[in-house]
Amino acid sequence: MNWRLVLDNGILNNFNHVAGYSFPSPDFIIICSEPDDIQRTLDGGLTWDLLTTKLDCDLIARIDFNKNGFGVGIVNYFDLDLGLYTFSLAKSTDYGSTWSLFENQPGFDYYCDPKVISDSIVTCVSYNRDSLFLYFSRSVDKGNTWNHYPIVKTKDRESLEKYCFINDTVGWLSLFRPDTVITPQIGDGIILKTTDGGKTWVKKLDKRFDPPHPLLTMEFADSLRGICTSRSTLLIYTTDGGETWIQDSSFIVQDIRDIVTRLAFPTPRKFFISNFDGKVFKYDEDGFTNIEEALGKINSSQVFPNPASSEFEYKIYLDYPQSFKIEIFDILGKAALPSISCFSEGSEYSQLIDISSLPKGMYYIITNANNQRTATKLIKAE
Incomplete structure (x- = not known):
């Protein structure tokens, strides 16, 4: 499946099929795609870094990070002798810049869906081909040691x-x-x-x-x-x-x-x-x-500068006298500022908006005027 990160309004994933992604915070987004390409932003989508695990793997998939930059992922290697993929868990402690394999792996044939549950707890689901059991593998020390708890015996071909x-x-x-x-x-x-x-x-x-x-x-x-x-x-x-x-x-x-x-x-x-x-x-x-x-459906009449720094004048042209709201969201859909209730009897309305309290990054101004919702990109520079 090819993906485009639509919320950044045009930054394209020009690589292969997306294999995993993680959204730990509005500023930190990381996406991995085949075979070993990683795209990461630390400023809400303003700039993107192209990274790689450097683990000589065929694929890194199912990544998960916390907002402090600690993350895990599944690394796939194709074994030519067996004709099968082998799986290992990898970790990063610097927002995906560098990767290494866990010294102690969970120890089964197949791993899927690794997650960072807290600052110290890492989990995944493991499969044992001999016993046919799915196990919930859990580490409370960032993957140094693991405990395994049975979920189900896949006698009826159950799959996670x-x-x-x-x-x-x-x-x-x-x-x-x-x-x-x-x-x-x-x-x-x-x-x-x-x-x-x-x-x-x-x-x-x-x-x-x-x-x-x-x-x-x-x-x-x-x-x-x-x-x-x-x-x-x-x-x-x-x-x-x-x-x-x-x-x-x-x-x-x-x-x-x-x-x-x-x-x-x-x-x-x-x-x-x-x-x-x-x-x-x-x-x-x-x-x-x-x-x-x-x-x-971005309103092309906007005249405020992008990027903006502390405040800007938002202008909108109205089809008829009406009440409407102006809302500002970060790129993950979370309200960044309190909504502004507006009313205008004329065909043009302007509102001075103070964004000095916002951290730098990309935001969207959403209005419901003229009986439709419109989105305008706003870049906070500093």
């Missing part, structure tokens, strides 16, 4: 799809049980929950949905509200911490008719969905929005 944690003890995990080897994308969805950091997992859902496709990814906005997507246009959600899950087709609009592949919560009230077309959609209180189309 995704897991997430809201803190260092409470998390959820999705599995998929296919009907047959011949139909690996048709089967039942399973969701488990842990309240002890992954030592034990309790089944909360075992159900065939319509359509009966894998539950691909899962994210929680807080301890109660979460959403899980499938390989089709199916969304299920929970409002009680994953105890019960509800399928509701009202979450899907006609435009999202391709396979939903990724989901992220920048704030508890908003989430983003991407599909195999490379489109990214935002869902909030106004419903679904195609991010690329929304950012394309």
Whole structure:
């Protein structure tokens, strides 16, 4: 799947298929793509660095970082003698600039979905081909030592799809049980929950949905509200911490008719969905929005300088007398300043906006005037 980072309004990923990404903070974003290319920004998308692991690997995938620059990823090597890929966990302590393999690996045949849960806790899911067990591998000392806790024996071909944690003890995990080897994308969805950091997992859902496709990814906005997507246009959600899950087709609009592949919560009230077309959609209180189309509707009448430093004059032309709001968000969708309520009886409105309190970076000015939402890029220089 080729990706374009639409929220920076035009910085392209000109490399191969994206294999992993992490958004630890509005300023720090890191994306890895095949075979061993890493793109990173430390200033909210103003500038990008092209990096590599220098581990002579065939692929680095499924990376995860914290905001302090510590991160993990899966490194793939192709073994010509075995004709198979081998897997190792790698780490970086300097925002992805340099990488090294963990001296002590979890010790199984296959690793997936490594995560940095806290400053010291690192996790992944491991698979043992001999016992057929999926294990939750957890380290409390940044990967120096590991403990392994059984999740499920894959006697019915169960496979991990995704897991997430809201803190260092409470998390959820999705599995998929296919009907047959011949139909690996048709089967039942399973969701488990842990309240002890992954030592034990309790089944909360075992159900065939319509359509009966894998539950691909899962994210929680807080301890109660979460959403899980499938390989089709199916969304299920929970409002009680994953105890019960509800399928509701009202979450899907006609435009999202391709396979939903990724989901992220920048704030508890908003989430983003991407599909195999490379489109990214935002869902909030106004419903679904195609991010690329929304950012394309930039008001060309703006006269404030970019980059701006402390304050600027925002101008907008109105079709009729109306009330509207001016909001400023960072690139992850988080409100950067309090919203400004406006009213104008004339056809032109101007507002002086003080941005001196904002750190430097890229922001978006969102208005709902003229019965439509428009986005204007704002660069805070210093």
